[in-house]
Amino acid sequence: MIEAMTTDEVHVTVGWEEEGENKGGNGSGESGKSTIFKQIKLLFQTGFNEAELRSYISVIHANVYQTIKILHDGAKELSQVESDSSKYVISPDNQEIGEKLSEIAGRLDYPLLIKELVHDVKKLWQDPAIQETFSCGSIVQLPDCAQYFMENLDRLAEADYVPTKEDVLHARVRTNGVVQIQFSPVGEGKRGGEVYRLYDVGGQRNERRKWIHLFEGVNAVIFCAAISEYDQMLFEDETKNRMMETKELFDWVLKQRCFEKTSFMLFLNKFDIFERKIQKVPLSVCEWFKDYQPIAPGKQEVEHAYEFVKKKFEELYFQSSKPDRVDRVFKIYRTTALDQKLVKKTFKLIDESMRRSREGS
């Protein structure tokens, strides 16, 4: 009557990074792990059918409202606080539109994004003050999908709009529970095809110590760290640097007794954003990386900076792992969750690695 847990199922827990408080879907700080979930669905499952794609319309529209509100409110705040405040003052023609959109976006239920509203959003988006605010997106807690959706506004508001896979990958929605997905990187039914179950626990915004031990026995923990966030502050505490928070979290997870024998996969995620940012914002703004010395501008710098960050995580891993845990598997992967090919390749590598360690045991 009671079947034992089948041993050819591999349970992996997706690690987490702090997510912003989300009344009405606001907030940022996603490490990209739910994007990875969507990629998995696209790569290793049947993908999204039309009904599922359509189900994302309200989320995407919500993201549009949230983005423009963050920009509008952000511009207003910066115009009061910053020394050269004038550049954040929204032009008189757009102020009324701005207030209206901000009010709409503050409601619990958003109206459908129709042509008239899109026209207003576009007008506001193009306001120099808003553009100025956008350029310091890190300060105002702007989600990464902001630019993508702003640049596709017309398409999003069409009457017969069906979101593309790309749109869905960019969409941001917060869950409260645990998201679960089952897949096989090699292909279900194929010989040697391991079944993976992935659990995303990022939706829990509470005391992890009270439930983390539920995961004792998973084969691996995937920890997603958005390396592009070295200059950003937490949504819920603007005095705290996100990278420092990630560092503390990673350290904490490594030390948990329930993961003594568990393999760790570290995804250094959002490499694409990291690549662009490193040219403008020095790594050393983050306390953990304060001893970083740049070498030369351009591609070389990106690689150099990435290796530096990777080394910091490696050092942290070994510091936080007691001697009796040295034989646990630890692998680092450079990822860009939006890049489907890269995600596919990463999971194939993980699959090989997990196989090897299971055969060895």
Added chain:
Amino acid sequence: MASVAELKENHAVATAKVNTLRERLRQRRQMLLDTDVERYSKAQGRAPVSFNPTDLVCCRTLQGHSGKVYSLDWTPEKNWIVSASQDGRLIVWNALTSQKTHAIKLHCPWVMTCAFAPNGQSVACGGLDSACSIFNLNSQADRDGNLPVSRMLTGHKGYVSSCQYVPDQETRLITSSGDQTCVLWDVTTGQRISIFGGEFPSGHTADVFSLSINSSNTNMFVSGSCDATVRLWDIRIASRAVRTYHGHEGDINSVKFFPDGQRFGTGSDDGTCRLFDMRTGHQLQVYSREPDRNDNELPTVTSIAFSISGRLLFAGYSNGDCYVWDTLLAEVVLNLGTLQNSHEGRISCLGLSSDGSALCTGSWDKNLKIWAFSGHRKIV
């Protein structure tokens, strides 16, 4: 309109003021507390409870879970037990025969709590899915032999840590959650009737981990939290807590009303159990372990229960100990963890049968055990 900086400063000033007032309150209470239960009882010459190691024995080991046991609950009338495990299953046991009558596969395996409905026909469970699922034990199993969920109570924004049906009311259930609130649900409609805490002030300021409804007055319940406080709630007035109880120095993992409904007990990460007076808010007694000789990490209290009379307090600990405390004299009269046949891991949950004749303990060693008073021993 005040700037962000001004608001932050006002907030800091207000917080400091609250802390000062709180400290003054604490000192005032200290002054008024002239004695505790232990000293009073000893002064009265109360005789200790006499307990032999053979008075309480393990008479059943319920094996069947393939993962850690996290929660258990007895039926109010018959001797059935429902248990929840990390293996993603609820099992319903006949405690007398050890037979498993139901094995329910859960959609979300991360379950943290389970409870029997008053009529014994349904069970509820909840966990990391942030929802409470109700199963009717009489419903038809599907093709795969699984019981369907008859109702899902959704709305919490964090894990469900504990759930309890309102005694004698099949349709009302209270949950506690990692989202810092407790909720009263109407099981038939799935609607939230009241939310305790959250947006309203006087709610908990951290995860709520446990709750206990007063069987003498089912309008009242207490909740214990990671904010180290217990709060008393009146179901009819959700907007504010009736009272907050301070004293513990760590997460409160378990709260239970004392049989007379005038007091309640608590168990905490700070390694102690405490007894509080519901009406006055006074901390009546602290039950602290002797420090470990080996100076290991202090075992935490995971779960508690009172005997029928309240003379005994059962406390399960993270290191597998299960102390039987004499509540009056604050002495440990028995440690079930050292008896024959004891658990081999953390005690995660425990509960007394409704007639008080048996104690069931659940452990991370994947088993449940039933302990019964043997021989001439009367139920205490």
